[in-house]
Amino acid sequence: MAVRVENKVFYLETKNSLYQMKADEHGVLRHLWYGPKTEQDMDYLLDYPDVGFAGNIYEADTCRTYSLNTLPLEYGTAGVGDYRVPAVAIVHENGSNALDLRCKAYRITEGKYSIPGLPAVYAEEQEADTLEIVLKDTATEIYVILQYGILEEYDIITRSVIIENRGEQAVTLQRVHSLCLDFPYGDWEWIHFHGRHAMERQFERLEVFHGIQESGSVRGMSSHQQNPAILLCEKGCTETSGFCIGAALMYSGGFQAQIEKDQLNQTRVVMGIHPDTFSWKLEGKDCFYAPEVILSCSNEGMGALSRQFHRIIREHVCRGKYKLEERPVLINNREAAYFDFDDKKLLNIAKEAARLGVDMMVMDDGWFGKRDDDCSGLGDWYVNEKKLKGGLVKLVEQVNDLGMKFGIWFEPEMISEDSDLYRAHPDWAIQIPGRKPMRGRSRLLLDMTRKEVRDYLYQAISAVLDSANVEYVKWDMNRSISDWYSAELTPDRQGEMPHRYVLGLYELLERLTRDYPNVLFEGGSGGGGRFDAGMLYYCPQIWCSDNTDAYERTRIQYGTSFFYPVSAVGSHVSAVPNHQTGRVTPFGTRAVTAMAGSFGYELDLNTLSEEEKKEVTAQIKRFKKYGPLIHNGAYYRLSNPMEDKFAVWEFVSPDQSQVLVHGMIFWTEANMLRYPVRLQGLAAGKRYRLEDTEQEYTGAALMEAGILLPRSRGDYAPVELVFTEVSN
């Protein structure tokens, strides 16, 4: 068992980490430690200062050194003298909001808990243990159950929370965070991933200052602007050394992560559903389940931490047939045709793609209802036969006859006002009576909290999937949510809608992915606006960004790589000048950048020269050869493209016999100096040969001294180096 309890101290141990807390003499659950293993009760670290204006719990009597405001707590609450950011805030039936939690019981079980209606890390019984600690409010029948999943071999601890109202009267939940983590000491920095549409997950590292700093989203989705995953690292922590902690919320709605450094230089991190777009009326005898946070730490830098997240997400979050299987190399018609296509044009693209070795044709936006631009048709998920003469079946058959699979685009959560669906069910769109709703990209949203809406979508989507041999679905979502209101909810429950929307989305995704196990689902939201561990539970890959510029992709994919595995990253080679930036990058560079992901093309291959077409075939062959290494291997960031003049990353096979170094040198210079780069993760004692040369190196040399990147001519030159173990 990875959990033991000694003298009321809980030890949660993974291969390299210890998580520790203690139920003290007052039953308060204190946080003691999260970090490397110490084989020690860490209570000795706590100081008990008499701090002015830090009040004391009643039972402490005249003792002025016991204060909820100064002690590290496992789950901070509002209203009883802990003035740091609370993890939970409740309004009781009498209008008061105090919650004073004391430990009542605990349970340790084999296996990993799951969460009704929400995605969660899953594991076999022997791979995980669950600890549940039951806390109770001193004055009411509110119980808080803290859940911990320990995946020892993965160095992962998950956390979630259940709020149980065992009383008779309803209470209102104002905030239920899934994570609360206190550090009594430490000089911390935090890393978050901000951005905008077509520029997601930009890495930013900041010093933790006194007061509250936060990242979050109130857009009803995890968002382009912030990602629901943060790192906390000790000053000086690098890719390869130092202590850091990562927390990723498995949730696709609005979120909040707050970090507070307090008056005693203690640091608290909380993370969960964003309280500004959340409230929940919890009836008597009812429960509320908070989403899960995946937590991991590393004493060997951020690279190791990322690889822990890659492994858990790939093996214990993603599901279904394609979870570990190689994904088809696809061609998507979006940048080739936008809305201007018919069956002939698609077939023309498919024919050339098939000839050059592409596995699957994906028909993007524009195939359904009346849809020639962004303003109409969403919701009418039946084929536009003016565009696809002969219907979907014929087109799919023709594509299949070319030896290719067929995939299709949906944006299920949306509705156009100019659509048959809207004309039939205007009340299904999210809008507040008496107000004009905000339009986003000319569309409104469907009320996903309503069962009849989800049933309609299930039927509409499954009718398409049943009608033809469709083997891939791109599940898009192209606007932020506003005008929260549901006709189904009473006024005192309208605050529940943002969370109920996410629950509705998950329910529909669960039904469809369960009933169509052979279909590959790719998520997306204007590119990477909903790139989170929650969506990855349903879709093993997500379109990473609408920005297909290889240069900017290196930065977007760099930020993405801190938590999410390469196999989750949807990335394609597109045309130049690039449609988003006008930048021209070499073909080979676009290919290596797209290979750090699911790999595919997003252009009309007919427009390429014969020379480039040959390159396409070679690129696909190369991806087929190295795809297993890229997706199953360990991923190393060898540079920081936000600062360095190049972006270089590396894949190492599990047995350390194969190494692939990919990347690009951003700019050329006269009298160019070559950049040295140290490889990582090799076996020091092994010898490696560089592909197409006779040159051999020891693993130690490659890691300690490194290699010189090739001298490049021209901007954005690709880097592609393959090292293979030389057998004796």
Ligand code: GLA
């Ligand atoms: C989003 C997606 C794109 C494309 C368009 C279609 O922006 O990210 O890839 O599918 O929608 O409208």
